[in-house]
Amino acid sequence: MDLNKLTIKQAHQGLKKKEFSAVELTESVLNRIRKRNPEINAYLTITDELALSQARRVDKRITNKEEIGVLEGIPVAIKDIILVDGIRATAGSKILDNYIAPYDATAIKKLKKAGAVIVGKTNQDEFGMGASGENSAFGSTKNPHDLERVTGGSSSGSAAAVADNQAIYALGSDTGGSSRQPASFCGIVGLKPTYGRISRYGLIAFASSLDTIGILAKTSEDIEIVFNAIKGKDEKDATSVNTDDEIRNSKFEIRNLQIGVPKEYFIEGINPQVEKIVRKAIGQYEEMGAKIIEVSLPHAEYALACYYIIQPAEASTNLSRYDGIKYGLSEKGKDLLEGYLKTKQKGFGHEVRRRIMIGTYVLSSGYYDAYYLKAQKIRTLIKQDFDKVFEKVDVLMTPTAPTPAFKIGEKATDPVSMYLSDIYTASLNLAGLPGVSIPIGKIGKLPVGLQIIGQQFDDEKILKIAKLYENSIL
Ligand code: GLN
Numbered sequence: 046m047d048l049n050k051l052t053i054k055q056a057h058q059g060l061k062k063k064e065f066s067a068v069e070l071t072e073s074v075l076n077r078i079r080k081r082n083p084e085i086n087a088y089l090t091i092t093d094e095l096a097l098s099q100a101r102r103v104d105k106r107i108t109n110k111e112e113i114g115v116l117e118g119i120p121v122a123i124k125d126i127i128l129v130d131g132i133r134a135t136a137g138s139k140i141l142d143n144y145i146a147p148y149d150a151t152a153i154k155k156l157k158k159a160g161a162v163i164v165g166k167t168n169q170d171e172f173g174m175g176a177s178g179e180n181s182a183f184g185s186t187k188n189p190h191d192l193e194r195v196t197g198g199s200s201s202g203s204a205a206a207v208a209d210n211q212a213i214y215a216l217g218s219d220t221g222g223s224s225r226q227p228a229s230f231c232g233i234v235g236l237k238p239t240y241g242r243i244s245r246y247g248l249i250a251f252a253s254s255l256d257t258i259g260i261l262a263k264t265s266e267d268i269e270i271v272f273n274a275i276k277g278k279d280e281k282d283a284t285s286v287n288t289d290d291e292i293r294n295s296k297f298e299i300r301n302l303q304i305g306v307p308k309e310y311f312i313e314g315i316n317p318q319v320e321k322i323v324r325k326a327i328g329q330y331e332e333m334g335a336k337i338i339e340v341s342l343p344h345a346e347y348a349l350a351c352y353y354i355i356q357p358a359e360a361s362t363n364l365s366r367y368d369g370i371k372y373g374l375s376e377k378g379k380d381l382l383e384g385y386l387k388t389k390q391k392g393f394g395h396e397v398r399r400r401i402m403i404g405t406y407v408l409s410s411g412y413y414d415a416y417y418l419k420a421q422k423i424r425t426l427i428k429q430d431f432d433k434v435f436e437k438v439d440v441l442m443t444p445t446a447p448t449p450a451f452k453i454g455e456k457a458t459d460p461v462s463m464y465l466s467d468i469y470t471a472s473l474n475l476a477g478l479p480g481v482s483i484p485i486g487k488i489g490k491l492p493v494g495l496q497i498i499g500q501q502f503d504d505e506k507i508l509k510i511a512k513l514y515e516n517s518i519l
Pocket residue numbers: 172173174175176198199218219220221222223224251356467
């Protein structure tokens with residue numbers, strides 16, 4: 046049996062029944078990483094010692110006949126933008142090449158408490174800026190379904206690790222689609238939670254009003270298990286919330302479910318086979334008894350432009366901290382300014398520099414009103430569009446991305462066509478809503494994802510709806 050191919054649920058049952066030990070499970074994942082990482086490039090750091098010591102601890106508890114939790118002894122990969130105490134955290138950037146995290150992110154603290162086994166830190170687009178993985182300072186990650194293609198991004202390594210059985214599940218981040226889009230390109234499940242439901246403490250900041258920690262796994266059931274372990278209010282993140290007692294409608298019946306399909310999402314430019322597969326999956330929900338309703342999100346066409354103003358604006362301020370003094374790379378100059386310039390020039394890649402320049406421009410006096418302020422107003426209109434449709438429907442269903450995985454290099458010199466990859470995902474970050482991408486079919490060998498969008502705090506509900514599809518195809 047290839048233990049590394051198991052889901053969380055299956056691995057947990059195997060551990061409980063003593064069919065294998067946590068060390069055996071961990072070794073099987075580590076062996077797969079050793080074999081495949083030189084080609085796939087999913088991992089930047091492999092933490093085998095940490096993993097094996099965590100696994101041994103779990104085995105001891107099993108030998109002592111203690112009851113083990115569902116995540117205990119299960120190997121997980123962590124995106125390099127999330128801090129794990131004592132382990133290098135580069136966020137995919139040369140500027141943090143030598144940075145060792147001095148503490149655990151809250152999500153990591155919770156995973157450790159739940160007995161997780163951390164096998165390594167995964168590759169990603171630099172600071173989360175990208176939709177292909179090609180903007181990593183440490184080389185592209187290859188899509189396990191077709192090695193000439195991208196994994197999507199920015200959580201490129203996390204998605205490839207799970208899809209290639211180099212981890213049982215992974216944490217990613219999602220600021221504009223970075224967990225959902227690579228999940229869809231790699232044929233796995235990816236969750237972007239409601240803003241605030243998972244603490245951002247210890248997630249290296251990219252665009253703080255949009256940033257979330259995402260979860261990538263083989264099934265929605267596994268995502269639910271991880272979400273339950275890491276969600277919740279955290280004193281260290283003032284924007285985090287506890288909503289367990291507010292969860293609406295997590296009890297529902299499929300025959301009462303109203304699914305909205307936004308007409309603006311099926312636009313020119315969408316790959317016709319993606320559209321066909323997505324409509325077929327929505328049709329399956331209809332067969333299960335749900336009602337499908339066409340809805341309109343009139344400001345959807347502005348979402349991408351709005352995202353590509355607010356996000357670089359926030360990034361330009363967040364990234365000003367990398368000055369060669371407080372963290373990471375430090376280049377000396379004849380004075381302070383020259384030191385700053387040299388450090389940033391050497392440490393930041395092209396895409397990061399582009400976003401810092403765009404962000405600085407849209408915030409500069411004279412342009413602030415025309416760009417940043419206007420984008421904030423449009424952000425409100427986008428949120429209101431969603432509020433309005435959710436008066437009529439329970440959830441929305443859309444493609445996750447307009448195309449399947451593209452070829453490595455295909456869009457690398459055309460940033461605007463790369464940005465178009467985020468067209469269906471970025472609006473959820475602008476509105477703070479939860480979304481999950483589930484695999485629903487393939488074009489040749491390339492997976493296609495369906496995005497299920499919920500109302501604020503309906504994370505549990507969209508996962509239940511995702512599970513219905515999973516169970517219906519078993
Ligand atoms: N593709 C988006 C971007 O480049 C996704 C970012 C993200 O979610 N981290 O901004």
